[in-house]
Amino acid sequence: MASDPVTLNEFLTERLGAGGVVDDPNDLLRYITDWAGDHRGKPLLVARPRTTEEVAEIVAHCHCHGIPMVAQGGHTGLVGGAQPDAERPELVISLERLSRIREIDPLNFTISVDAGCVLQSVKDAAMEHDCDFPLSLGAQGSCQIGGNVSTNAGGLNVLRHGMMRQLVLGLEVVLPDGRVWNAMHALHKDNRGYDIKQLFIGAEGTLGIVTGAVLKLTPRAQATRTALVAVPDVAAALALYGQARRSCCDLLSAFELIPRACLELAFEAAPDLPDPFDTVYPVYVLLEVAASGSVDLDAMIEHLFEHGTTAGMVLDGVLAGSDAQAERLWQIRERMVEGQQLRGEHLRTDIALPISSLGDFFHTASRAMAARSPETMVIAYGHIGDGNLHFNLLPPADLDLAAKKTLLHDLEAALFSLVDDYHGSISAEHGIGRVKQTSFLNGLDATERELFEGIKALFDPDELMAAGRILPRTR
Amino acid sequence: MASDPVTLNEFLTERLGAGGVVDDPNDLLRYITDWAGDHRGKPLLVARPRTTEEVAEIVAHCHCHGIPMVAQGGHTGLVGGAQPDAERPELVISLERLSRIREIDPLNFTISVDAGCVLQSVKDAAMEHDCDFPLSLGAQGSCQIGGNVSTNAGGLNVLRHGMMRQLVLGLEVVLPDGRVWNAMHALHKDNRGYDIKQLFIGAEGTLGIVTGAVLKLTPRAQATRTALVAVPDVAAALALYGQARRSCCDLLSAFELIPRACLELAFEAAPDLPDPFDTVYPVYVLLEVAASGSVDLDAMIEHLFEHGTTAGMVLDGVLAGSDAQAERLWQIRERMVEGQQLRGEHLRTDIALPISSLGDFFHTASRAMAARSPETMVIAYGHIGDGNLHFNLLPPADLDLAAKKTLLHDLEAALFSLVDDYHGSISAEHGIGRVKQTSFLNGLDATERELFEGIKALFDPDELMAAGRILPRTR
Structure with a gap:
């Protein structure tokens, strides 16, 4: 039988070498458990290809022999999509060894990368060329670009720079039959018919395995200001948002709502974290503005505070005076998630x-x-x-x-x-x-479901790739 | 025969009333000639529905009777996509009477519109609520939103706000079989599976007829500065672009390259248009920055001029001191297209x-x-x-x-x-x-073509909708 682990192991070992296959139960553990520890699956094996060509070979083999497969990035997903199926064992194809920064073009404001690059490493590489890659997530130290593409990742800076979809210019994808669809275009505009890449973005690996991406960069922020603002209620936070978009000229890079209860959770997780205010307020907003050139960001925020105070939207506010102080304000946002986990x-x-x-x-x-x-x-x-x-x-x-x-x-x-x-x-x-x-x-609704099923069937008629995610398996 | 114009005319007249059908050869003329006068087709008839339901009824009828059809907006396309086929007569479905602004939500920064709304009217409606709809094209006084979506329109402000694709949050589409796919979501984030709407954007009407859209707005610019900069060559213009993105904090809303020959064409079309400089320069850049809050845009541009002059990228520059002066600078950009036409x-x-x-x-x-x-x-x-x-x-x-x-x-x-x-x-x-x-x-390439054909077949297996655009007809 083709999906017999022994035969598959032999094929993979021959193609990928010794480090290319994981079959030891202890080593497998990290490929079957996600970040929250909620989801565990049962993989056939884990393959660790190093190149797009190796991914294509593995996928072609699986396609040929009817072996179910699932691509895996940094294990930071929150919906159990990348964990192997517990009922129908899948070959896990880990992208972790496809981790090359292929090219940076600062004048074109683009970076071309392998799917297995960790988000933080892409951000670091951009910074070396005086650029930013603006996607920012709590998991950026371990999540991978392929996963960011496949889940259309969001995070903290979506307000200004959009989700991953808005940051992808080109893609390279191994289709479920093993063919490589190469559209690594570094073009800011391209109207040549249907924009196929949009289907792979957010498809959670069900239509193909993303192996490379060309991403948009932005000019590196030279100055950033972070502020925590206390407001009377959620309605005031919303009104302040409308004002902030205008006053801050769309230089607003984050605008986070944090009710008091969340602050308490952050203090539970980090008892040393100081409350930035002497008074307890019902609702807070953590906001950030950033600029690549010389703009008076302090004046911008003070103007927003003044306007907000006069209009009754702002009760109190603290503008971080140093990077360390800004970091402490962001700690509230991060530690409250930890407090919730605890x-x-x-x-x-x-x-x-x-x-x-x-x-x-x-x-x-x-x-x-x-x-x-x-x-x-x-x-x-x-x-x-x-x-x-x-x-x-x-x-x-x-x-x-x-x-x-x-x-x-x-x-x-x-x-x-x-x-x-x-x-x-x-x-x-x-x-x-x-x-x-x-x-x-x-x-x-029925029409939409039919379109979804039609798209899945067009790309993966045999339901071998990340089957059961988004749509249920039909076989 | 079902596609007999008489039978079709009767059906349409009954459903749409007298103003709903155009069959007079003189009146038909404006539906078969595009902006440049390059493309003429031979329509069966022109239908002018007023609602999404009427579009759906017409499309269902055509689907049922095998009648080819093509949707039409403002006749400003440049690739002959909306003109009826000359060989296989099509029913033109004009969206011009679907011209209702459905809803504006300034706090959500969204506007919901019928596909037949003229772009300028959407921009005007946004402005009444202190917002901008940033898509800006020469044809904005006559092009329609449905066409903008279907062609993924670009224009002058793409640099800052993206193409139409980046501005669409929700869509309503009549599928080629007459079913309505309603996804008029006013959501800035939505990761529920495949992003089907992306397929319709830029599909040139080949996968369905867009009847409505939810669009993103931006805060209204309170201040705009326009400048014409003379540079030694294209390389300098590019270097200046890299600098401008940074110095202007991504508040840059336009950056247009205009070699001297283009200026001459503008002067041919508009002899009264003054040359902004006393000297003839080889290459110019027309740039614009815009801000919704209080930022010193003059200082920003002067800093860019100074930096550019020192670095040898800038030979001369004029910063418009008034709206009228800015308008004259933009006239150069617009009239040169006219000069070329002449x-x-x-x-x-x-x-x-x-x-x-x-x-x-x-x-x-x-x-x-x-x-x-x-x-x-x-x-x-x-x-x-x-x-x-x-x-x-x-x-x-x-x-x-x-x-x-x-x-x-x-x-x-x-x-x-x-x-x-x-x-x-x-x-x-x-x-x-x-x-x-x-x-x-x-x-x-072959793989991509197969995917394109698969998508077309999934949505329009009978090839009745805008057939022959993007892909050739197969029947």
Whole structure:
């Protein structure tokens, strides 16, 4: 039998050499567990190709012998998409050894990279040429470009620079039959028919394996200012956002909503972290402006503070006076995620709404959750400038794990139904994978589902590539 | 026979009322001739629906009876895509009566519109809410949003705000079988699986008829500064671009290359237009910066001038002191296109290259053209910040029309072959339509062609919708 691990192992070892195959159960562990430790699968084996050609050879072999496969990057996905299937063992194709920066062209503001490059290394390479690669995520030290493309990653700077989709100019993809689709174009404009690359971006590896990308760079920021602003409520944070877009001339690179409860979680995770204010405020906004040339950013932010104070939108504010102080403000944003993790079982969501509906949704959803489970704690923070709310729920501590899971499952369904009412999305940036599939399919109309299925069938009629992600397997 | 004009006319008149069908040969004229007067077709009839439902009904009828159809916007396309086929008569579905602004949401920075809205009217509506819709084209007074989406329109502000693709958040499309795909999402982030709307953007109407769109707005610019800068050569213009991106903090909204020959053409078309300088310079750059808040744009540009002068990139410069003066500078850019038109038969191209290759390409291509036809005049201008060159050719005036056509055809082939050598695109923003099809297919590899054909077959297996555009008809 072709998908017999022994035969496959022989093929891979012959093609890739000794370091190219992982079959030791201990070594396999890191390829089957994701960041949150939530998802584990059962791989046939792990292949570690070094070049696009090797990826193509492996895929062609799998295609020929009907072996299911799944590509894997930095294991930082949040929807279980890259973990091997537990029921139908898949060959994991790890891109980690395709980690070459192929070319940097600072005048064209582009960088061309292998899919296995870690995001941080791409950012570092850009910086050496006085450029920035603006994608910024908590996971940037380990996530890989191929994963960023395949999940259309978002993060902190979407407000200004867009999601990964807006940053990709060219792609190289190994199709599910092993053919290489080479469109590594370093062109800022290209209107030659259907923009095929858009299908691979955000496809979670279901249509092909991204092996290379040409990415857009921006001029390196020479100055950055970070501020934490206290506001009376979410509505004020939204009004301040509208003003900030204008006052800051779209130099706004982050605008994060942080209710007080999130600050408390950050202090739980990092007791040494100081509260930047003497007073406790209900809601905070962490904002950042950045400029590559000489603009008076301090004056810009002070003007925003003054205007906001006069209009009753701003209660208090602190403008970081040094990089270290800015770093401490960002620590609040990062450590609160850790604090949430420390509380154990909880529900993470990733909702998008029209920005103008965020305030209303926030209150309606909070009330709806409280009505169903008064003891459950709402931890709702997010990228306001993108309309993206991580409306998370911490169940009462005294429930046992099974009861927590059941409760969270019910609350999620109620929450997602509200998201629908508000014409929102149940996945702003995390994707669908397997975790969100049921909710996703519930919201998909028949026409759209037919188009989705048609696209999957066009690229991968045998359902061998990342099957079961986004859409369910049909065989 | 179902596609008999009489039967079709009856159906359309019954559904759409008297104003809904155009069959008078004189009235038909404006639906079969495009902006440049180059392309004429032979329509069955013209249908003028008022709503998405009416479009869907017409399309369903055509699908059912095998009637070929083509959607039409503002007749400003440059590749003959929207003109009805001359060989196989098509029903023209004009979107001109779908011209409703559906909703403006200034806090969400979105506007929701019918596809038949004229671009300028969308820009005006945005402005009433203190926002800008940044797409800016010469044709904005007559082109329509549906056409802008279907051609992925570019224009003057792509450098800062991207092409139409970057400005579309949601779409409503009537599929070739008459079903309506409604994805009018006003969400800045949405990662629910394949991003189907990307396929319709730039598809030139071959996969469905766009009937509505949700578009991104930006804060309204409170201040704009326009400058014309004289530079020694194209290489200096490129170096200045790299510096300007940095010095102007990405507030640069236009950066246009205008060689001296283009100025002369503008003066031919508008003899009253003053030369902004006393001296004749070889190459100019028209640049614009814009800001929604209070930033010292004058200081920004002066700093760029100074830096550029010291570095030998800038020979002279004029910063418009008033709106009227800025308008006169922009007139140069607009009237030169008119001047080119007045010279009669000529070759218009729309090339994209990596920005860093533009200088080298400019000289190599100019030399190659001169070697083939020393009398042919190169008129190469363009959106440098996008790597987009309109490398146009004026043949010798003393040739007859047939000889001009033959010469331009040969020169185009030589030029496109060079574009290939430089890894460029033969269509940066105009699309493929019918005019560029042969050149496009020559450059398409087998894998890519198969994917293109698969996508067309998935959406329009009967080849009834805008057939023969982008890909050739197979039946």
